[in-house]
Amino acid sequence: MSAPTGNTYSNTETLVDTQKNKRAVTALQTFGRSLGLGLYSLFALFPLFWMVLISFKSDREMFNTLFIFTPTLENYEAVLLRTDYFMAFFQNLIVSGGAVLVTVVAGVPVAYALARYNFKHKEGVAFQILSFRFAPEIMVVVPIFLIFQNIGLLDTYLGLIWVYQLITMPLVIWVVRGYFEDISVEVEQAAQLDGYRWFEVFIKILIPLIKPGLVAACLLAFIFAWNSFTFPLVLTGFQVQTITVTSMRYIASDTVRFGQVAVAALVAITPQLIACLFIQKHLVRGLSFGAVKG
């Protein structure tokens, strides 16, 4: 595309006309854009609003009211106080948090090595790590089930935390690697000249520099682990219950209590929604495993 070289004024007579036209087109475009955005926003956000609404509806008013009713907390009481749902919430917190913790300790150094050192098969190792994330979970879980059965990790926190590494580790390694690459080597060399040893450079200089990105990657990994369904469905049962699997007991049956379904869903998604507010700026980079540096 070459830049225009200034002979656009040759059709001055029609300029006024086209400007009027242009204004009409722009108005139409703005209208269309607003309409489209409005419709899509309704589609994306109304289900969440509806869920919140229903969570406050009593069983008496469930079927004969739409928007106007007397709000009640009875569904919250029923789900949070009279069942073990909150336990599942808490256990999910332990498992997802534990998984992220292990990932940070073992994965961040990997990210550093992949960013800074040149060694044999580096790209191969990096892609292998990424490919774990996209192997069908249901396929991976079959043999893991057998292995866990043999070594007694079935239905334990440790087992689930370990398997969740398949979800959290590739994400953190790939995203954090990009953040390390963004820091110029000179920073490290300067620190080394000041007498820091390499691991001191790593902990005292580099980690503080990438902290925002690292925190964002961890929160996103936490969300993915929190949302995991296949692994806990197959690998846990009575001892460890995660919220995604436990919530399935509220799914369609003839005697379904919709108010409680709403509370169950609302409780299960609250941590992610809060976490997502903190990491917006880093979300694109995280979701694309560092491929898009948005």
Next chain:
Amino acid sequence: MASMTKKTEKHPGGINYNEIPRSVRLRPYLIIAPGLLVLIGILIPFATAIFLSFTNFSFRMPTWEFVGLRNWIRAFQNPDFFHALSVTLRYAFFAVTTQMILGTLVAMMLRKDSPITRILKVALIFPLMVAPAIAVLIWQLMTSNSVGILEPILRAFGVYNFPWAAGHHTAMFTAVLIDTWVYTPFIMLLVLAGLQSLPKSPFEAAQVDGASPWFIFKTLTLPMLKPYLYIALLFRLMVALQEFGIIFALTRGGPGRTLMNLSMTGYEIGFRFQRLGESLPYLLTLWVIVNIAAQFLVKRQRKAAKEAQGY
């Protein structure tokens, strides 16, 4: 930035690799060892999966033996296998196509900066944070014919008792609808990032030349967005091909076998019928499909990225 690393290492005179102390040369391997160990522990299952697909392993029997290719032949002779394959591909096709178009459109509409778009850019991401299985719960509240809001709306248009997930012809639509609700923001986010990265000058030039918006989109925006679109497509397709949570939560593959994709069929044979060995050809086939799709798209993405830089 990566090139910078290389530059400093190829110092004037070059580095004699053997002059570097052994401890320094081994350092990278040492650093990645703990992480790799954790992952390799999990890698064993991949090999085990392939191995087990040649056995008649089952939870019901204490012993197992080699059966050669029997599981594979049985799977390929089973009409359920091809049905599952077709469901997998159709589901991925419908879901991903809808989301790519819708996500790109929404991103284009959000491009203009205003207080409203700034709020929407955050709020519209919310569905993406919802676990697919939970999304099914949320949509149950929408589509239920007793408490759902969609029922009275459809009634106003003369549609009564729309069957949603319970109908043979509407189950796929319902699943794809929920999938679209969850994942459209993903495409939207990546396309928005792509739009922000576009250089201004070619667009200004085109506008001065009086090019129509469609022409600008077709010849400028789209080619320059392509690398981003391919990344979005790559990640989205890999997940959609394996979708399990939504279908499991929605109908467990029903009504009948309408939604039994490869993941669901593998799960059914392996864990409900407890014949692990027989389930693996289904799941390994899925793995191969995902890999082929990924490799194809990675190649296309690289090509598109090169072309986009040529502008």
